[in-house]
Amino acid sequence: MAIDVNSVYKTVLLILNKEERGYVTPDEFNKIATQVQLEIFGDYTNSLNQQLRVPQSDTDYADRVSSIDEHLSIFKTFGTSTYVPGAGSTPAYFSLPTTDSYGDEVELYSLGTVVYNDSTELQRLQRMDFYNIQKSPLTKSTTSFPTYLLESDKLFVKPDTITSDISVNFLRKPKDPRWGYTIGSVGQYIYDTNVYEATGVNVGLGTLNDSITTEATGIELGTYTGVAYTQLNPAGSGLGFTIIVSGTVGNEVISDINVTSGGKNYQVGDVFTVSNGALSYFSTVPESTGPTITLRAQDLNSGSTYGSTNIELDVAEQTSFIMKVLFYFGVVIKDPQIIQVAASQIQREEINEKS
Numbered sequence: 001m002a003i004d005v006n007s008v009y010k011t012v013l014l015i016l017n018k019e020e021r022g023y024v025t026p027d028e029f030n031k032i033a034t035q036v037q038l039e040i041f042g043d044y045t046n047s048l049n050q051q052l053r054v055p056q057s058d059t060d061y062a063d064r065v066s067s068i069d070e071h072l073s074i075f076k077t078f079g080t081s082t083y084v085p086g087a088g089s090t091p092a093y094f095s096l097p098t099t100d101s102y103g104d105e106v107e108l109y110s111l112g113t114v115v116y117n118d119s120t121e122l123q124r125l126q127r128m129d130f131y132n133i134q135k136s137p138l139t140k141s142t143t144s145f146p147t148y149l150l151e152s153d154k155l156f157v158k159p160d161t162i163t164s165d166i167s168v169n170f171l172r173k174p175k176d177p178r179w180g181y182t183i184g185s186v187g188q189y190i191y192d193t194n195v196y197e198a199t200g201v202n203v204g205l206g207t208l209n210d211s212i213t214t215e216a217t218g219i220e221l222g223t224y225t226g227v228a229y230t231q232l233n234p235a236g237s238g239l240g241f242t243i244i245v246s247g248t249v250g251n252e253v254i255s256d257i258n259v260t261s262g263g264k265n266y267q268v269g270d271v272f273t274v275s276n277g278a279l280s281y282f283s284t285v286p287e288s289t290g291p292t293i294t295l296r297a298q299d300l301n302s303g304s305t306y307g308s309t310n311i312e313l314d315v316a317e318q319t320s321f322i323m324k325v326l327f328y329f330g331v332v333i334k335d336p337q338i339i340q341v342a343a344s345q346i347q348r349e350e351i352n353e354k355s
Helices: 005-018 024-052 062-072 127-135 317-332 335-355
Strands: 076-080 081-083 094-095 108-116 147-151 155-159 166-172 181-183 190-191 210-213 222-224 230-231 237-246 255-266 271-274 292-294 309-314
Touching: 005 024, 005 317, 024 081, 024 309, 062 181, 062 309, 127 147, 127 155, 230 237, 309 317
Parallel strands: none
Antiparallel strands: 076 166, 081 094, 094 155, 108 166, 147 155, 181 190, 210 292, 222 237, 230 271, 237 255, 271 292
């Protein structure tokens, strides 16, 4: 189970405030949290390598190799490599996956097994061996015993007849932690519980108010839920919103657009036109087309502070994570006491785990 980013942020604030260390903004916390998560994640492989050289207990929950492997399991995934034909002096190659088998965008952290046609594992070779074995009919790569060379984030595969069906098992990089927020009426930070989606629309009341590009007149006062619309960008999906019309008859106005679901795969400039019949119009006023909404950069999670991402490490790492975050903020504010206490605590925990 992932670590709740809101719980960690509140704990860090509580400790820093009690120690009178000042205030940490969400942006500062997010940057430090990203660094700390990468440090802990990167140490998993080192710890696993160390534990593989130590006799292990086969008792349930006491096998350290299995425990570390469980921590890594959430990051294990696979994806399909894309074949890129050669051009001129540039040989053909397969690009490393940028999406996993579920279609989610990922960043490859460590390469695992490369497989051909879902059944044959490719042997990884260094440059000299990769080319030298092709010189002999006895050692030359075949579709039954294929090989590959990894350079510049490219897979060079032999034999050349393989131009498809290459899949890669790998560890993906953890998603950056994000304590998303909105600004309250007195300037306070309010935690946004909605999951961060870079291409999703900001969820909340009034998030699209300033994105109305064409008004509509004669709309009856009231709240219209599940408003139907047409959109120019067919890639985006999942956006849902409610339109609130207030004012007086003859002076009615769309006072708020309440986004109830942000969807994904939207981009700046996407236009949404409310469908005819989705709103009620006064009988004395000719029904108009619209209104229309045009997305701005700040309407998407990627261009705002909306949306949160939990820390993807196992919940057992929460104490260590908080200590490391405090360690970094001790460095930032130049307080040696926090640095010493945090470093000492982390060192003791690491010794206990590996001894």
